[in-house]
Structures are given as C-alpha cells and as structure tokens.
Amino acid sequence: MFSMIPWKSSPFKVPVGEGGALTPFGSFPKIMKRMRNEFEELFNRFYDELPFPVPEPPGAWPWGLTALDKPNEIVITAEAPGFEVGDFEVQVRGNELILHAAKKAETNEEGKYHEVRERKCYESVTLPPGVNTEKVEAKYHNGVLTITVPKTAEGKGRKVVIKNA
Numbered sequence: 001m002f003s004m005i006p007w008k009s010s011p012f013k014v015p016v017g018e019g020g021a022l023t024p025f026g027s028f029p030k031i032m033k034r035m036r037n038e039f040e041e042l043f044n045r046f047y048d049e050l051p052f053p054v055p056e057p058p059g060a061w062p063w064g065l066t067a068l069d070k071p072n073e074i075v076i077t078a079e080a081p082g083f084e085v086g087d088f089e090v091q092v093r094g095n096e097l098i099l100h101a102a103k104k105a106e107t108n109e110e111g112k113y114h115e116v117r118e119r120k121c122y123e124s125v126t127l128p129p130g131v132n133t134e135k136v137e138a139k140y141h142n143g144v145l146t147i148t149v150p151k152t153a154e155g156k157g158r159k160v161v162i163k164n165a
Contacts, residue, residue, distance in 0.1 A: 061099065061123040072156060074149040076125060081143035083119075088145060092133045097125045097147065130155020 063079035080088070080101055089100040100122050107115040127133065130152050137148045 061121050065123055072151055074131060076147040078145040080145050085140050090138045092136055095127045097127055099123045
C-alpha cells in the first residue's frame, strides 16, 4: 500500500523499507518482527519460569487441606491417607489450630534388609476471632481428618435488614 504513495523530494529523508516500499515509519516489517521477537522472549521468560516450583517446607501437609466457613461452625478437613487415629495430634494454641501426624513403618525380611519408613506431616491454621476453642472436635474416617470448631455468638454474626430508601 505504501508503494502506491507518490514520492516527492522533501527536506527530510524517508527510509526505504523491505522490498523497495517507502514507509514513513522506517523499515516497518523489521520493526514488527523485532517487536514480535521481543514479546516472544518476554513471554517465554515469564511463562517458562513461572509458576516456578516452590519447594514444600519439610513435613508440610502434602495432601488437601480445606476450611469451610459454615453459619455455626468452621469445618477443617485434612486428607491423610494411610494414617490411623493414634498417629494424629491436634492442638489449639491461642488462635492457631495445629495438626501433626507421624507414622513409622518398619519392614524386616530375614536375611535381606531392614527398612524403616517415617512419614511426618505438620500444618498450622490460624483461626478467626469469634470461635470457641474449648469445644473443638476432631474425627478421622477413611483417610480424612475432620476438625469442627464451633462459633460463639459474636462469630455467628447477625443478619442486617436492608430498607428501601
């Protein structure tokens, strides 16, 4: 399209683009190619490295851990397959709920080898204000630890009536 523009001699020089076409922007295809390469390099740098793998702290809870805020209670579920009830320790310290699980398994085949496997998991959950930490309950069933933290009257809140203006 720029090659159809009549060219006149002017006091400023107009660079000649690729293919002999005159462009007021210099070598337009070269600029666009350079911009594309710069953006590709930027995106490659960004997406190749992110999300970069963040190593879990040793002993962090490796399975799912969720908290559900219900009207009268907060229910925290922690997936923990392969553990038993006696392998868990649940504590409340101030406004923190601390989950700790440890299991040691030993394999001893006569004359072959002696293997000791130890699995440890630890997680700390900050509880919101307005919960009754004295009545926390924990249950373990089918690989899922369920902790129920009841709310106090302040934690339950109250419904606000909306009026027409």
